[in-house]
Amino acid sequence: MRVPFGSVKRELVDCGEDVRAAVARVIESGWFVLGQEVEGFEAEFSAYLGGSPVVGVGSGTEAIHLALVAGGVEQGDYVVTVPNTAVPTVSAISAAGATPLLVDIDAASFTMDPDRLRELVAAQKPRLGRRLKAVVPVHLYGQCADMDPIMDIAREFELVVVEDAAQASGGEYKGRKAGTMGDFGAFSFYPSKNLGCYGDGGAVVARSSDGAQQIRMLRNYGQERRYYHEVKGFNSRLDEIQAGILRAKLKRLDTWNERRRRIVAIYQEMIGNSLVRRPVCMDYAVHAWHLYVIRHPRRDVLAAALAKRGVATLIHYPVPVHLQGAYRDLGLREGAYPVAEAAASEVLSLPMFPQLTESEVEYVCRQIDASE
Numbered sequence: 001m002r003v004p005f006g007s008v009k010r011e012l013v014d015c016g017e018d019v020r021a022a023v024a025r026v027i028e029s030g031w032f033v034l035g036q037e038v039e040g041f042e043a044e045f046s047a048y049l050g051g052s053p054v055v056g057v058g059s060g061t062e063a064i065h066l067a068l069v070a071g072g073v074e075q076g077d078y079v080v081t082v083p084n085t086a087v088p089t090v091s092a093i094s095a096a097g098a099t100p101l102l103v104d105i106d107a108a109s110f111t112m113d114p115d116r117l118r119e120l121v122a123a124q125k126p127r128l129g130r131r132l133k134a135v136v137p138v139h140l141y142g143q144c145a146d147m148d149p150i151m152d153i154a155r156e157f158e159l160v161v162v163e164d165a166a167q168a169s170g171g172e173y174k175g176r177k178a179g180t181m182g183d184f185g186a187f188s189f190y191p192s193k194n195l196g197c198y199g200d201g202g203a204v205v206a207r208s209s210d211g212a213q214q215i216r217m218l219r220n221y222g223q224e225r226r227y228y229h230e231v232k233g234f235n236s237r238l239d240e241i242q243a244g245i246l247r248a249k250l251k252r253l254d255t256w257n258e259r260r261r262r263i264v265a266i267y268q269e270m271i272g273n274s275l276v277r278r279p280v281c282m283d284y285a286v287h288a289w290h291l292y293v294i295r296h297p298r299r300d301v302l303a304a305a306l307a308k309r310g311v312a313t314l315i316h317y318p319v320p321v322h323l324q325g326a327y328r329d330l331g332l333r334e335g336a337y338p339v340a341e342a343a344a345s346e347v348l349s350l351p352m353f354p355q356l357t358e359s360e361v362e363y364v365c366r367q368i369d370a371s372e
């Protein structure tokens with residue numbers, strides 16, 4: 001048996017008819033940038049998230065970038081995030097002109113450790129003052145960071161909060177949707193995401209209508225109305241075709257996330273290999289299970305054995321941010337973030353997408369046990 005990591009082809013069996021209709025609708029309308037589809041998607045995603053305003057942008061990276069700029073982050077500022085994230089989280093901080101400050105993660109949730117955040121902010125605030133401007137917790141693998149203590153620290157030290165909800169469409173924290181707790185929430189619609197389009201796309205959900213209006217200007221050259229530019233902006237718009245596709249897929253997001261949970265239940269129950277540590281779903285979370293990530297002390301050996309048996313796996317992520325060549329200038333060495341570094345050396349993502357069959361998941365479990 002061959003078990004792929006993901007499959008857009010199989011997804012199309014579920015939603016292909018609606019997706020093709022959406023694409024045809026846009027092409028025939030002759031209107032491709034900032035029109036009815038983007039407006040429609042923004043309204044529908046806003047309703048899905050509980051009513052906060054949503055603005056469609058060019059990608060998840062851009063969603064974080066524009067949210068930071070709208071939150072007042074400027075050249076020379078500092079923004080706190082975690083080392084074990086997709087590098088684009090940090091690319092967005094750099095794009096806003098800020099320097100990333102990193103805090104280690106909680107060993108169970110793999111998300112920002114609020115105690116480490118408090119330590120760092122309490123130590124750095126007296127030195128950096130208002131230049132310590134924002135914090136970007138990452139809802140990694142589809143599970144929210146522990147937002148209550150993070151929000152308390154942010155309020156106490158006057159930090160803007162931008163949730164990186166790129167991997168967490170449909171996830172929840174204590175009954176609230178991922179992305180809706182901070183000043184801004186940033187979503188990615190990269191094709192493999194729980195809610196993915198067929199190209200690049202992203203969205204910002206804003207706590208306030210003023211914040212949403214800022215993002216609307218920033219994504220469109222800074223103009224409030226055509227040819228009247230209020231702020232220095234960018235070109236970062238969700239396009240009409242992608243928005244039409246997202247409208248077709250948003251209707252299915254909850255059903256698809258439910259299927260992900262069914263797949264997780266099988267993995268959690270059936271994997272018997274004693275060297276494997278299974279992921280933990282925190283009490284506070286409805287996990288969106290973008291990725292199902294196990295830990296194994298000899299991860300590379302296990303990945304190779306699974307590849308031989310036809311099971312595709314990936315590593316999210318093999319190198320933490322502070323050990324990436326691009327961030328050498330942060331001057332951080334191996335050992336700086338022990339929890340994130342240990343995770344990077346042991347994590348392995350198993351096949352996870354809503355259309356995986358139960359027999360495929362069971363096959364993956366058997367192969368994991370056979371390679372003990």
Ligand SMILES: Cc1ncc(COP(=O)(O)O)c(C=O)c1O
Pocket residue numbers: 059060061062085086088089138164166167187188189190200201202
């Ligand atoms: C955690 C996280 N943040 C940010 C991004 C960036 O999103 P995009 O690829 O849409 O720019 C991604 C996805 O790649 C991600 O997984």
